Amino acid sequence: MPPVTKAVLALDQGTTSSRAIAFGRDGRVLGVAQQEFRQIFPQPGWVEHDAGEIWRTQRDVAAQALAKAGLSAGEVAAVGITNQRETTVVWDRKTGAPIAHAIVWQDRRTAARCDTLRQAGHEALFAERTGLVLDAYFSGTKLAWILDNVAGARARAERGELAFGTIDTWLAWKLSNGAAHVTDVSNASRTLLFNIHTLDWDDELLAILDIPRALLPRVVASSGVVATTECEGLPRGMAIAGIAGDQQAALFGQACHRPGMAKNTYGTGCFLLMNTGERPARSSHRLLTTVAWKRQDKTQYALEGSVFIAGAAIQWLRDGLGIISSAPEIESLAASVPDAGGVFFVPALAGLGAPYWDPRARGAIVGLTRGATRAHLARATLEAIAFQSAELLEAMTADAAIHLTELRVDGGATASNLLMQMQANLLGVPVVRPKVTETTALGAAYLAGLATGFWRDEAEIAALWERDRVFEPALSRDAAATRLAEWKRAVERARDWSRDS
Ligand SMILES: Nc1ncnc2c1ncn2[C@@H]1O[C@H](COP(=O)(O)OP(=O)(O)O)[C@@H](O)[C@H]1O
Ligand SMILES: O=P(O)(O)OC[C@H](O)CO
Numbered sequence: 322m323p324p325v326t327k328a329v330l331a332l333d334q335g336t337t338s339s340r341a342i343a344f345g346r347d348g349r350v351l352g353v354a355q356q357e358f359r360q361i362f363p364q365p366g367w368v369e370h371d372a373g374e375i376w377r378t379q380r381d382v383a384a385q386a387l388a389k390a391g392l393s394a395g396e397v398a399a400v401g402i403t404n405q406r407e408t409t410v411v412w413d414r415k416t417g418a419p420i421a422h423a424i425v426w427q428d429r430r431t432a433a434r435c436d437t438l439r440q441a442g443h444e445a446l447f448a449e450r451t452g453l454v455l456d457a458y459f460s461g462t463k464l465a466w467i468l469d470n471v472a473g474a475r476a477r478a479e480r481g482e483l484a485f486g487t488i489d490t491w492l493a494w495k496l497s498n499g500a501a502h503v504t505d506v507s508n509a510s511r512t513l514l515f516n517i518h519t520l521d522w523d524d525e526l527l528a529i530l531d532i533p534r535a536l537l538p539r540v541v542a543s544s545g546v547v548a549t550t551e552c553e554g555l556p557r558g559m560a561i562a563g564i565a566g567d568q569q570a571a572l573f574g575q576a577c578h579r580p581g582m583a584k585n586t587y588g589t590g591c592f593l594l595m596n597t598g599e600r601p602a603r604s605s606h607r608l609l610t611t612v613a614w615k616r617q618d619k620t621q622y623a624l625e626g627s628v629f630i631a632g633a634a635i636q637w638l639r640d641g642l643g644i645i646s647s648a649p650e651i652e653s654l655a656a657s658v659p660d661a662g663g664v665f666f667v668p669a670l671a672g673l674g675a676p677y678w679d680p681r682a683r684g685a686i687v688g689l690t691r692g693a694t695r696a697h698l699a700r701a702t703l704e705a706i707a708f709q710s711a712e713l714l715e716a717m718t719a720d721a722a723i724h725l726t727e728l729r730v731d732g733g734a735t736a737s738n739l740l741m742q743m744q745a746n747l748l749g750v751p752v753v754r755p756k757v758t759e760t761t762a763l764g765a766a767y768l769a770g771l772a773t774g775f776w777r778d779e780a781e782i783a784a785l786w787e788r789d790r791v792f793e794p795a796l797s798r799d800a801a802a803t804r805l806a807e808w809k810r811a812v813e814r815a816r817d818w819s820r821d822s
Pocket of ligand 2: 334335336337404405406407426566567568588589590
């Protein structure tokens with residue numbers, strides 16, 4: 322008799338760390354392991370990762386999480402992959418070796434290429450087909466950059482010797498020892514190369530960006546077995562059965578299965594996603610239309626607002642300025658003053674995402690007086706995270722013409738009660754934090770576990786979702802509108818600043 326399955330293993334490959342979590346049938350964490358890896362900044366505005374290091378850290382934490390949970394391979398019902406999205410890897414199909422560092426989603430090196438594409442009049446076509454805006458954030462121009470700048474890459478790509486992938490693809494390839502070259506629809510929808518209506522790579526867009534089809538992975542559903550684990554360092558034979566970009570996985574893990582339900586994740590950046598059902602919704606406020614997931618032949622879409630720097634601004638206070646020694650310390654420092662004393666911090670450290678899409682914006686601190694202290698800056702940092710998210714929700718409510726009844730939240734920075742209260746005050750909507758805030762990993766686990774029958778259906782999953790705390794709005798709508806208007810004035814000071822080409 323084979324052993325009874327007890328858990329699903331989720332691999333959560335984030336921007337700053339690789340994490341693995343084993344979840345039991347009740348959605349509770351059985352074992353978790355995490356490892357940070359190197360951030361490489363070769364030039365201002367460039368951000369790279371070593372894909373080999375990503376793989377090794379992810380494999381090691383997966384083995385550690387299984388060991389901590391005391392699980393054997395036969396007890397694992399499925400493995401789910403979720404990942405930082407857009408980050409671009411190209412490797413040699415024969416050796417499996419990357420031909421360059423991965424170009425990370427935050428990297429701005431292709432901003433000028435996006436300008437050229439815009440000037441050539443391609444913006445509307447890309448928006449219509451992909452649901453995205455022409456921005457350096459997405460994989461397409463990053464992949465084109467590698468083909469144009471790594472010696473011999475284009476010729477080798479045309480000969481079919483190279484493979485492209487986002488991080489999900491890279492991990493599935495390594496886990497399966499090269500058997501699977503796949504990506505799921507949610508990750509594909511972040512590349513600028515994928516038609517979100519036909520759910521296939523778009524030949525016209527590939528031609529504009531001069532990208533050979535031979536490089537591209539096969540696109541699969543977000544829930545379904547694609548391969549088994551066959552690599553060194555991990556038990557063999559575990560079914561890789563779920564793949565989704567981390568923000569879409571969090572939407573699933575928050576049980577936002579129905580249209581109109583939304584979540585905001587406060588990690589390195591902030592990503593607000595609203596389920597819009599089985600048809601792509603178009604934004605008139607520069608939000609993205611994205612594939613949420615595909616399961617049982619049904620595709621769900623979402624509207625997304627992406628903010629590039631959120632928790633990363635807290636890390637910058639820690640690592641760049643040294644005014645706190647750990648992220649949690651921001652809470653007491655910010656709470657030591659009643660307000661930010663007129664200080665606004667616009668953390669445009671990697672340009673601005675939605676709704677501005679300004680790659681040349683740079684960070685700005687305005688409103689300083691002689692009375693300003695590090696406590697005011699700490700408070701202004703938390704406020705900046707809340708302001709940026711409030712702008713996203715404002716755009717989304719206008720687009721979707723609905724009023725949210727609550728906002729579900731997750732991610733590392735939701736540990737800050739002060740931030741959560743600021744957020745509720747600005748939004749005028751209750752902010753609800755669940756008991757399990759690892760919803761990204763949980764979403765990937767659910768997608769994988771549903772594919773192998775470990776969980777039955779979405780209703781079973783939705784019943785496992787439990788709230789931890791609700792933050793009720795405690796600010797008048799007039800006062801919130803005044804604060805938001807002040808914030809927008811500060812944002813204008815940060816815009817269009819960099820003169821780098
Ligand atoms: N107690 C805390 N209060 C506020 N922010 C925090 C706290 N702990 C962690 N963070 C922030 O959360 C972020 C990490 O969250 P996480 O969800 O792990 O992000 P990611 O998946 O993007 O790496 C960091 O940027 C950090 O600044
Ligand atoms: O690594 P995270 O959790 O900050 O997520 C990054 C996003 O997927 C980028 O689009």
